[in-house]
Amino acid sequence: MRRRAGALGVLSVLIVLALLVPRFGGDYYVHIFALVFTNVILAASLRPSLTCGQLNIGHSAFMSIGAYASALLAKNLAVPFELSLLGGAVLATLVGVVIGYPSLRLRGVYFAMVTVAFVEVIRLIAQLWVSLTRGMSGLSGIPKPNLLGMTLTTKAGQYYLGLALMLIVLLILWKLEHSRLGLIWKSIGMADNLAQSLGVDIARHKLLAFMLGCFFAGIAGAFYAHFIRFLFPPEFGFLMATNILVYNYVGGRGHFAGAIVGAIFLSLLSEPFRGSPYETIFFSIAMLLTILFLPGGLITLPEKLAGLRRWRAAAAPTPSPAA
Amino acid sequence: MPLLETRDLTRHFGGLAAVNHVDLTVEKGEIVGLIGPNGAGKTTCFNLLSGFLRPTAGSIAFDGEDITGRRPHQIAARGLVRTFQLTTLFQEMTALQNVLLGLHLHSGTGLRQLLFSRRDFPPDEVARGREALEFTGLAAHADQLTKNLPHGHQRVLGIAMALAARPRLLLLDEPVTGMNLDESGRVMDLVKTIRGHGTTILLVEHNMKAVMGTCERIVVLNFGQKLSEGTPSEVSTSRDVIQAYLGTGVNHA
Amino acid sequence: MTFALLVQSAIIGTSLGSIYILMALGLTLMFGMMHIINFAHGAVYMLGAFVIYYVFFQGGAPYFAAFVVAMIVLGIFGYLVERSIYRPIRGGIEPTLVALIALTTFLQAAGYPVFGQLDKHVPPVFPGTRNILGVGISIERLMIIPIAAALVVALYLFINRTRLGAAMRAIEQDKEAAALQGVNVNVVNGLAFAIGFALAAASGALMAPIFKLDPMMGEQPLLKAFIIIILGGLGSIPGAILGGLMLGLIDSIVATALGAEPAFLLSFVFIILLLLFRPTGLFGYAP
Numbered sequence: 001m002r003r004r005a006g007a008l009g010v011l012s013v014l015i016v017l018a019l020l021v022p023r024f025g026g027d028y029y030v031h032i033f034a035l036v037f038t039n040v041i042l043a044a045s046l047r048p049s050l051t052c053g054q055l056n057i058g059h060s061a062f063m064s065i066g067a068y069a070s071a072l073l074a075k076n077l078a079v080p081f082e083l084s085l086l087g088g089a090v091l092a093t094l095v096g097v098v099i100g101y102p103s104l105r106l107r108g109v110y111f112a113m114v115t116v117a118f119v120e121v122i123r124l125i126a127q128l129w130v131s132l133t134r135g136m137s138g139l140s141g142i143p144k145p146n147l148l149g150m151t152l153t154t155k156a157g158q159y160y161l162g163l164a165l166m167l168i169v170l171l172i173l174w175k176l177e178h179s180r181l182g183l184i185w186k187s188i189g190m191a192d193n194l195a196q197s198l199g200v201d202i203a204r205h206k207l208l209a210f211m212l213g214c215f216f217a218g219i220a221g222a223f224y225a226h227f228i229r230f231l232f233p234p235e236f237g238f239l240m241a242t243n244i245l246v247y248n249y250v251g252g253r254g255h256f257a258g259a260i261v262g263a264i265f266l267s268l269l270s271e272p273f274r275g276s277p278y279e280t281i282f283f284s285i286a287m288l289l290t291i292l293f294l295p296g297g298l299i300t301l302p303e304k305l306a307g308l309r310r311w312r313a314a315a316a317p318t319p320s321p322a323a
Numbered sequence: 324m325p326l327l328e329t330r331d332l333t334r335h336f337g338g339l340a341a342v343n344h345v346d347l348t349v350e351k352g353e354i355v356g357l358i359g360p361n362g363a364g365k366t367t368c369f370n371l372l373s374g375f376l377r378p379t380a381g382s383i384a385f386d387g388e389d390i391t392g393r394r395p396h397q398i399a400a401r402g403l404v405r406t407f408q409l410t411t412l413f414q415e416m417t418a419l420q421n422v423l424l425g426l427h428l429h430s431g432t433g434l435r436q437l438l439f440s441r442r443d444f445p446p447d448e449v450a451r452g453r454e455a456l457e458f459t460g461l462a463a464h465a466d467q468l469t470k471n472l473p474h475g476h477q478r479v480l481g482i483a484m485a486l487a488a489r490p491r492l493l494l495l496d497e498p499v500t501g502m503n504l505d506e507s508g509r510v511m512d513l514v515k516t517i518r519g520h521g522t523t524i525l526l527v528e529h530n531m532k533a534v535m536g537t538c539e540r541i542v543v544l545n546f547g548q549k550l551s552e553g554t555p556s557e558v559s560t561s562r563d564v565i566q567a568y569l570g571t572g573v574n575h576a
Numbered sequence: 577m578t579f580a581l582l583v584q585s586a587i588i589g590t591s592l593g594s595i596y597i598l599m600a601l602g603l604t605l606m607f608g609m610m611h612i613i614n615f616a617h618g619a620v621y622m623l624g625a626f627v628i629y630y631v632f633f634q635g636g637a638p639y640f641a642a643f644v645v646a647m648i649v650l651g652i653f654g655y656l657v658e659r660s661i662y663r664p665i666r667g668g669i670e671p672t673l674v675a676l677i678a679l680t681t682f683l684q685a686a687g688y689p690v691f692g693q694l695d696k697h698v699p700p701v702f703p704g705t706r707n708i709l710g711v712g713i714s715i716e717r718l719m720i721i722p723i724a725a726a727l728v729v730a731l732y733l734f735i736n737r738t739r740l741g742a743a744m745r746a747i748e749q750d751k752e753a754a755a756l757q758g759v760n761v762n763v764v765n766g767l768a769f770a771i772g773f774a775l776a777a778a779s780g781a782l783m784a785p786i787f788k789l790d791p792m793m794g795e796q797p798l799l800k801a802f803i804i805i806i807l808g809g810l811g812s813i814p815g816a817i818l819g820g821l822m823l824g825l826i827d828s829i830v831a832t833a834l835g836a837e838p839a840f841l842l843s844f845v846f847i848i849l850l851l852l853f854r855p856t857g858l859f860g861y862a863p
Contacts, residue, residue: 053670055670055673055674057677099848102848102849102851103848103851105851106851108611108669108670109607109611109612109613109669109673109810110806110810112613112673113613113802113805113806114802114806114847114848114851116615116799116802117799117802117803117844117847120795120799120840120844121840121841121844124837124840124841125841127837128837128838128841180423180427180444183416183420183423183424184424184427186413186415186416187413187416187424190413190414190415190416191411191412191413193375193395193407193411194407194411194412194413194484195424196374196375196394196395196396196399197373197395197399197404197405197406197407197485198399198404198424198425198427198484198485198487198488199396199399199400199404199427199488200396200424200427201394201396202396238795239681242677242678242681245674245677246678249671249674277685277686277687277688277689278685278689279685280681280682280684280685281682281685281686283678283681284678284679284680284681284682284685285678285682287674287675287677287678288661288675288678288679288682291665291671291674291675291678292661292664292665292675295671
C-alpha cells in the first residue's frame with residue numbers, strides 16, 4: 001500500500017513537471033520531450049509481446065505503417081487527425097495480423113529472425129512505392145495535428161497532445177498488464193506448456209498481445225508523423241527497432257516502469273549525439289553493459305545499491321573487544 | 324462408457340515407435356497407474372493424451388468424444404488436465420497467482436472487466452483459489468513466490484493448479500518421484516482424497532510402493548507396447564513384468 | 577538472348593548462393609550447438625570485407641593471404657565473443673540474442689568513424705570474363721564457387737573426421753551427456769563461435785571485390801542467411817546448403833527480371849507462405 005502511494009506520488013510529480021515544460025523550457029525542450037513521449041509509447045507497447053516471451057525485433061515496422069497511413073490520410077484525403085490516428089493504428093494492427101499470424105507459431109529465435117525481416121519488408125515497400133510514399137525523397141507536407149477541427153499550430157499544443165496520448169496509452173497498457181490478461185501473458189512467457197495445460201489458448205493470446213503492440217506502435221507513429229511532418233523510410237529501419245528493444249532491456253523487463261525508465265533515460269542521454277553513429281554506439285554499449293552487469297535493468301539499481309551497502313556494512317571491520 | 328479410451332494409439336519418432344498400438348481405458352472414479360521401465364513410452368503417452376503431441380495413428384476418446392488431434396488447451400477445457408514432471412510452475416509468481424491461473428478455464432473475462440474493474444481478480448475467484456490451496460495444505464504459503472517454496476510444496480502446488488482447472492480426469496506425471504517416504508505418503512493420501520471428491524486419476528510414477536499402495540489398476544508399458552494390465556498384485560506377480568523390470572529391480576510392497 | 581541470360585543468372589545465382597551458404601553454415605552450426613542465432617553474423621561479414629580492403633588493397637598483401645588473415649582474425653574475435661558475452665550470460669537464450677544484437681549495432685555504428693563515411697571499393701582480384709556457353713561471366717564471380725566449395729568440404733571433413741568435430745556433434749546431440757563424456761563444452765562452444773565467425777568473414781572477403789564496402793553491407797546477407805536457415809531448417813547443414821543454392825538462384829533470376837529489392841520482397845513473401853504451411857522449414861527439421 002505504501003509503495004503504491006509512493007509510486008503515485010512520484011507519478012504525479014512527473015506529470016506536473018511534464019505539464020510545465022512548455023512554460024519554462026524553450027521549443028528545443030518541447031521538441032525533445034515530445035519525441036521522448038513517442039519512444040515511451042513504443043517501448044511500453046512492446047511489453048505485451050515481450051511478456052509472452054516473444055522476442056520482437058521488428059516493432060518499428062508498425063510504427064512506420066501508422067506514420068505513413070495517418071500522414072497520407074490527412075494529406076491526401078484531409079481526414080481529421082482523430083480519425084487518421086485511428087486509421088494508422090488500425091492499419092498497423094491489420095498488417096500485424098497478416099504477418100504475425102503465421103510467424104507467431106514459431107518459437108524463440110525463429111520468431112526473432114522473422115521479425116527482423118518485417119522491418120526490411122515494410123521499409124522496402126515504403127521505399128519502392130514511390131507514387132504513394134514518395135520513396136527516398138521522403139514524404140513532406142504532412143498537416144499539423146488537429147483536434148475537434150482546431151489545428152494545433154504551436155509546438156506546445158502538439159506537445160500536450162503527445163503527453164495526453166502517452167498517458168492514455170500507458171494507462172491502458174498498465175491496466176491490461178495488471179489484469180488477468182497480463183498474468184496470462186506472463187504465464188505464457190514463463191512456461192507455455194503449463195499454461196496450455198491449464199486451458200490457455202496460447203496462440204490466441206500471443207496474437208492478441210502482438211496486435212495490441214502493433215496498434216499502439218501505430219499510434220506512436222501517427223503522432224510522430226504529424227509532429228515531425230516529414231517521413232523518410234530508413235528512419236524506421238533495424239536501428240529504430242532495436243532501440244525499442246533496448247529501452248525495455250536497459251530499463252528492466254521485470255516491471256512496467258522499466259520500459260518508461262529505459263525510454264526516457266536513453267532518449268535524453270543520447271540526445272546530444274542524435275542522428276550520428278555515436279548515438280548507436282552509445283546505445284549498444286549501454287545495452288551490453290546492462291545485460292552483462294545489471295540483468296534486471298535500471299529499475300533494479302536501487303535494490304542492487306541497497307544490497308551493496310548492506311554487504312559493505314556487514315563486511316566493515318567491527319571494533320574488536322580484545323583491543 | 325469409459326471416461327478415457329484410446330484405440331491403437333501410436334506415435335513414431337523418426338523410425339522409432341515410442342508408443343505402439345496401445346489400447347488404454349480408464350473408468351470413471353478409478354485411480355490407474357501407468358508404469359514401465361525408462362523409455363517405455365509413458366511420457367509420450369501423457370503428451371499424446373494431453374494434446375502436446377499428435378498421434379501418428381489411433382484415436383483418443385474422452386467421455387465418449389473423439390479428442391484426437393485437439394490442441395492442449397481444448398483438451399484441458401473438456402476436463403482432462405495434466406501436471407508436469409518435476410517443478411514446471413510459474414516460478415516468478417506467488418502460489419496464489421499460480422492457482423488463479425488454474426482457474427483460467429472457468430472465468431469469463433470481458434474487455435470491460437479487464438480495463439475498468441478495480442481489482443485484478445474478482446473476490447470470488449480469489450476465494451476459490453485460496454480454497455484450492457487450503458485443500459492441498461498450502462494455504463499458509465499463498466503469497467510466497469513459488470521459487471522460494473520447498474521442493475515438496477512446489478510439487479503439491481502443481482497438483483493444486485490442475486485441480487483449480489476442475490478436471491474430470493487428472494493426469495499426474497511422477498507426482499512423488501524424488502520425495503522421501505513421509506512426503507510421498509502425504510501426496511498419495513491427497514491423491515486418494517481428490518478421487519474421493521469425484522475426480523478420476525491416471526498417474527505415471529516410478530515409486531513402486533506409492534503406485535502399488537494407491538492404484539486400483541495398473542497398466543504396464545514396455546518398448547511402447549502394453550505389456551500387462553491388472554490389479555497391483557496381478558501385475559507384480561506377472562512373469563512378463565518381472566522380466567521387463569529385471570535389472571531395474573521391482574520392489575513391490 | 578533469353579537462354580544466355582538464363583545461363584548467366586544461373587551462374588551468378590550459384591556464386592551468390594555460395595556466399596549465402598557460407599553465411600548460413602556458421603549460423604546453423606552455432607544454432608545446433610547453442611540454440612542461439614548469431615545476429616552479429618552480418619557485421620562479421622562486413623569486417624571480413626574491410627580486412628580485405630586494408631590488408632590486400634591498402635597493405636598490398638596477396639589476396640589469399642588477406643583472405644586467411646580475415647578468417648583467422650575474425651575467428652579469434654568469435655572465440656573472444658563466446659568468452660566475454662555468451663559464456664557470462666550462461667545459456668540465457670534471449671539475453672544472448674539481445675547482447676549479440678547490441679554487438680552488431682555497435683560494430684556497424686563504430687564502422688562509420690573508423691572506416692570513414694564514404695563507400696570503399698576494392699579493385700578486382702581476378703579481372704576479366706570467361707566465355708561459358710556463349711555467355712561472358714566475370715571470373716571474379718566464378719572463383720567464388722570453388723573457394724566456397726573448398727571451405728564447405730573442409731568444414732564437412734572437420735566435423736565428421738576429427739576429434740573436435742566429434743565433440744561438436746556430441747554437444748549438438750546432448751550437452752550434458754557430452755560433458756559427462758569429458759568434452760570441454762566451453763572450449764568447443766568457443767570453437768563453434770570461431771568457425772562461424774571465420775566463415776562469415778570468408779564470405780565478406782569473397783564479396784569485397786564485387787560490391788561496395790560500407791558498415792551496413794552485412795545486413796542484407798544476414799537477412800538472406802536467416803531466410804535460408806528457416807528454409808532449410810535450423811541446425812541442418814544439408815538444409816543450409818540446399819537453401820543457400822535455392823535462394824541464390826531465385827535471387828539472381830528474379831533480380832535480373834525485376835530488380836534486387838522486389839526480389840528480396842518476394843523471397844520474404846515466399847518465407848511467410850512457407851511458414852504458414854510448413855512451420856519446420858522445407859527440409860523438415862523441428863524448431
